[in-house]
Amino acid sequence: MTAQMQTQLKPLVAAEEVPDPRRFRALAVIAIAQLMIVLDASVVTIALPSAQRALHISVANRQWALTAYTLAFGGLLLIGGRIADFVGRKRMFIISLIGFACASALGGLAQDAAMLFAARALQGSFAAIMAPASLALLTVTFTEPKERARAFGVYGAVAGSGAAIGLVLGGLLTQYASWRWTLLINVPIAAVAVIGTVREIKESKVEGEVHYDIPGAVTVTLGLLSLVYGFTRAETNGWSAPLTVGLLALGILLLAAFVVIERASDNPLLPLRVVLDRNRGASFLASLLVGLSLFGMFLFLTYYLQLSGFAFLPFSAGIIVSAMVASQMLPRTGPRVLMTVGLLAAMAGMLWFTQIGLHTSYVTHVLPAEIVMSLGLGFVFVPFSSTALIGVAPHDAGVASALVNATQQVGGSLGTSLLNTVAASATASYIASHQGPLVRAVGNIHGYTTGFIVGAIVLGIATVSTVTLLKASRNDLPVGDHLPAMG
Numbered sequence: 134m135t136a137q138m139q140t141q142l143k144p145l146v147a148a149e150e151v152p153d154p155r156r157f158r159a160l161a162v163i164a165i166a167q168l169m170i171v172l173d174a175s176v177v178t179i180a181l182p183s184a185q186r187a188l189h190i191s192v193a194n195r196q197w198a199l200t201a202y203t204l205a206f207g208g209l210l211l212i213g214g215r216i217a218d219f220v221g222r223k224r225m226f227i228i229s230l231i232g233f234a235c236a237s238a239l240g241g242l243a244q245d246a247a248m249l250f251a252a253r254a255l256q257g258s259f260a261a262i263m264a265p266a267s268l269a270l271l272t273v274t275f276t277e278p279k280e281r282a283r284a285f286g287v288y289g290a291v292a293g294s295g296a297a298i299g300l301v302l303g304g305l306l307t308q309y310a311s312w313r314w315t316l317l318i319n320v321p322i323a324a325v326a327v328i329g330t331v332r333e334i335k336e337s338k339v340e341g342e343v344h345y346d347i348p349g350a351v352t353v354t355l356g357l358l359s360l361v362y363g364f365t366r367a368e369t370n371g372w373s374a375p376l377t378v379g380l381l382a383l384g385i386l387l388l389a390a391f392v393v394i395e396r397a398s399d400n401p402l403l404p405l406r407v408v409l410d411r412n413r414g415a416s417f418l419a420s421l422l423v424g425l426s427l428f429g430m431f432l433f434l435t436y437y438l439q440l441s442g443f444a445f446l447p448f449s450a451g452i453i454v455s456a457m458v459a460s461q462m463l464p465r466t467g468p469r470v471l472m473t474v475g476l477l478a479a480m481a482g483m484l485w486f487t488q489i490g491l492h493t494s495y496v497t498h499v500l501p502a503e504i505v506m507s508l509g510l511g512f513v514f515v516p517f518s519s520t521a522l523i524g525v526a527p528h529d530a531g532v533a534s535a536l537v538n539a540t541q542q543v544g545g546s547l548g549t550s551l552l553n554t555v556a557a558s559a560t561a562s563y564i565a566s567h568q569g570p571l572v573r574a575v576g577n578i579h580g581y582t583t584g585f586i587v588g589a590i591v592l593g594i595a596t597v598s599t600v601t602l603l604k605a606s607r608n609d610l611p612v613g614d615h616l617p618a619m620g
Contacts (some may be wrong), residue, residue: 482506
């Protein structure tokens with residue numbers, strides 16, 4: 134996401150001795166765009182039940198409203214950064230803003246499920262260019278280290294609070310307007326950002342020979358898509374059905390082919406040396422698994438609570454508070470202790486969610502679990518970015534930093550589809566073997582709790598992998614100008 138921040142951008146920084154007088158106005162514009170990107174990953178979550186009813190979306194397919202966005206975003210993020218670097222960051226930033234707005238309008242006006250899902254995929258594709266372009270623009274706009282750190286702090290704060298704003302805004306728009314406005318609201322926001330970009334931001338790009346790893350980008354995206362679709366078909370066809378097995382096998386083969394392509398490429402999309410280091414690999418794996426567990430949890434709670442996004446405010450607040458504490462502790466404790474404690478707390482919170490029932494209250498069952506899990510996740514999120522840059526070569530810093538975001542988005546895509554299928558299958562099995570007037574309602578909750586159990590197991594795997602693989606101490610963490618922006 135911060136591609137070429139430490140190498141290819143240095144000549145641009147050196148040439149800009151006098152600070153740009155418009156730099157803080159540029160920061161405001163970039164922050165608006167970043168808020169829109171992060172917000173859209175969560176704003177639709179609250180609106181999904183209404184959209185599902187309006188467009189007659191099946192239980193098996195409802196997750197595509199979330200997965201189409203995160204899959205396109207995570208799968209295309211690395212190449213999106215390369216495109217912005219070579220074509221021009223301001224130019225691609227404007228193009229991606231306009232494309233994002235058009236895709237949002239298409240989704241807001243969707244007449245059926247296919248139209249909504251396609252619009253969400255287009256949103257994710259444009260976000261995959263917008264996000265790395267915005268970070269690169271921040272880097273070349275703020276040349277003084279302290280100011281740059283402050284700018285990245287603002288950027289990170291927006292990224293951290295975006296999910297909370299999205300959940301609340303999604304609830305308000307759905308309740309008082311329409312679920313369609315959770316997407317249409319992006320049009321005026323993007324218009325303001327485009328005007329601000331044209332007026333306040335300077336163009337910058339990387340000079341030299343252009344290299345795009347198209348085979349790698351296509352292979353990894355199709356591989357992930359095949360896995361997600363395979364998980365979806367498992368709910369309707371069964372795990373042993375030829376179509377399900379074929380899709381999952383194809384996905385694995387395509388991802389294996391991606392590794393082969395990256396090994397042979399002179400200009401790989403993902404240099405394998407970045408992920409094969411045990412410390413960095415542990416960070417990326419934990420990021421993937423946390424994303425896998427977290428996105429599914431939001432989906433189930435949304436359907437269980439049937440409330441506005443305010444029910445998720447304590448969750449977002451807990452992450453913000455614990456992240457602030459973790460930022461102060463990280464230089465003293467190192468990443469391993471924080472991540473282990475945080476993952477254990479997150480797993481405990483996920484297990485607490487399994488105690489919900491048909492008549493349990495939000496205050497006694499959901500709220501305590503939200504607080505425990507969110508406080509734990511704050512301790513996990515903070516070390517991700519720093520650990521991702523441990524021992525990384527300067528020319529790989531951009532890719533390493535981008536992978537933190539990409540793995541969370543990819544994990545969210547896989548997790549939403551997998552856990553939705555697990556929950557839907559558990560619900561169908563429960564309804565088939567029970568009778569009574571409340572069997573469907575109880576069956577739905579049984580499906581949610583089954584999904585929570587699988588999510589807790591995933592977090593347990595993340596905990597074990599962190600303990601066994603992550604060996605870095607506080608002295609190994611990158612400092613100063615080498616720190617990437619969070620989010």
